[in-house]
Amino acid sequence: MSSRMSPWRFVTAFGLVSLLMDFVYEGARSITGPLLASLGASALVVGVVTGAGEAAALGLRLVSGPLADRTHRFWAWTITGYALTAVTVPLLGTTGLLWLACALVIGERVGKAVRSPAKDTLLSHATAAVGRGRGFAVHEALDQIGALLGPLTVAGMLAVTHDDYTPTLAVLAIPGVAALALLVWLRARVPDPIAYEIATATHPPAEAGQPPRRLPRAFWVYSGFTATTMIGFATFGVLSFHLVERHLLPTAAVPLVYAAAMATDALAALVTGWLYDRVGARILIALPLLAAAVPLLAFTNSLGLAILGALLWGCAVGVQESTLRAVVADLVPTPRRATAYGIFAGVLGGATLAGGALTGALYDHSIPALIITMVAIQAGAVTLVTRFRR
Secondary structure (H helix, E strand, O other), rough: OOOOOHHHHHHHHHHHHHHHHHHHHHHHHHHHHHHHOOOOOOOOHHHHHHHHHHHHHHHHHHHHHHHHHHHHHHHHHHHHHHHHHHHHHHHHOOOOHHHHHHHHHEEEOOOOOOHHHHHHHHHHHHHHHOOOOHHHHHHHHHHHHHHHHHHHHHHHHHHOOOOOOOHHHHHOOHHHHHHHHHHHHHHOOOOOHHOOOHOOOOOOOOOOOOOOOOOOOHHHHHHHHHOOOOOOOOOHHHHHHHHHHOOOOOOHHHHHHHHHHHHHHHHHHHHHHHHHHHHHHHHHHHHHHHHHHHHHOOOOOHHHHHHHHHHHHHHHHHHOHHHHHHHHHHHHHHHHHHHHHHHHHHHHHHHHHHHHHHHHHHHHHHHHHHHHHHHHHHHHHHHHHHHHHO
């Protein structure tokens, strides 16, 4: 199997799948706030729906992760999850009902929940051969090229169609179909990626059929740290709501800000992934520091500061989506890895829902109170990451 495709080629091909699918769902997410607002949503509704969507994307992995480990059908879970996202995004532009739009936003995130533990497990096998931090970082960087192209395409379509969401989101069906085709091809080429990890390990990983092991204590401390950072982390839905409602930017320009944030996401992933392979968990302290800076800048009435806050938001997401996943692969052995990814995501899902609702509610009540609360939460996260390092 390994002679048919090298580990780096596998990581790159998987990155291209994510690039195409991020084109789809990040394009849609870049206008979630304005789209829901156009249907009558308040800041609280936007915060709750986007937070609930992220909670679904993370929390439902408590189910999909263990099921992937139990069934060993990692490719099937991955393909099914991507297919669900490819279907829900174009449909989002066809409804004029707020409740249905909210359901589709959450449904798209459910697709991510279905695929992510299995996908991350498949990817973790190849990154064992190329370096966890670098492998996940390169995958995330390719992923974010799609996250850059999607919002740019959406911005162009909104400008051409005069803010018509139907044709704008329909265009995103094209990269969705391409991603599914590439994924099916990749499965045919590399049906069992665990061979990468077995070939490079000094002590080969345990076979999938071996009795389950208890998850290590360090994994739970680490989950507590990352959950704390997410409770104090604003969703882009609320950030974009602020940009439009305070008349800092027109709706069509918001995807451009999101695209720029995705570019900083990719850069931050590459830098922190490389540093993680070099210096280990010490690099994780960057996450609460970035997350604390976001509300200080993003929720001002200055366009320049608000955009800078959005860019730092992208940097924080880059750390979350790459280095945090690499740490889980290093903490947990192969037989429980998809389960660990599911539990890890479930913990973060609850934190993300709380964070989205908290951010939206505080925004409606008092922006200064929002800023003070978010900074205080991230200060607590700094304490937890220090404990995890020990």
